[in-house]
Amino acid sequence: MVDLRTVIGSVALPNPVMTASGTAGHGAEFQSFFDLADLGAHVVKSLAAFAWEGNPAPRLHPAGAGMINAVGLQGPGVEAWLRDDLPSLSATGARIVVSIWGRSVDDYRRAAAMLADAPAEVVAVEVNLSCPNLEGRRGIFAHDPDLSGEVIAAVDGCGRPRWAKLSPNTDRIVEVAAAVRDAGASAVTLVNTLLGMVIDPGSRRPVLGVGGGGFSGAPIHPVAVRAVFDVHNSHPDLPIVGVGGVTDGWSAIELVLAGASAVQVGTANFVSPRAPVQVLREVTEWCTHHGVNSVAELIGAGH
16 A cells, blocks of 8 residues: 655645646536545635636637637635535535635735635635736736745735645746745745747737647656755745646656655646546556655655
């Protein structure tokens, strides 16, 4: 038997495999494919303090062996989610991580405050910092250490552990990780999508409705491994959730060896909604085959 248990800061999980935000719905949509309680946790699609329609279509398109999307964080808002989606999701017995986003520091603060009275099944809040900020300060939150730290400090009102989801589109990711840790983040999620674009050969125009989008899937896995490795190397006591191109047991184990305490399965869910439980099964098989008694002993062992 392999001990699959892991700990991310103060959050204890029965195993290290989760869904990734934006790839498995807002509620219990995947429950018809497998028991959500079998995963370490279920991460819901990012929610704001308000309802948001997202970007115009087309929103998704294949990009080689990966995928590019510009869904634009469509969602019902935290208040509607608490009322309409959380009850059925809680009934599954899953451990729930709520992802939040905003266009300003105050947007994040309001979304977090709305989660203060959420039930205990909501074990953590993942703060999606890879959004363009609209406060007159140019760029993406996660590219600015000071602004990232400001957001993490502002969402303390959620009343539970905060995980900062960071962007791979910057050479300052190690510096940003330190800033969010110092501001109160109990973990970092590495990484979000890469900036990309696909052009249609017929129209000779970008295929997505807004032009560019986020590139994800198996091709970005080495980028995620490098980010996890570098952050763990500089901040070995900062828990990491690894995400990016996890498609099988080995790609999950690789992120753990780089320094992740848990992993998230994202784009693979578009190929098969059962991908997370398949990854979990293969993690167990890999450990058994290699004589590994506990996943915990692998964390950072690649250093």
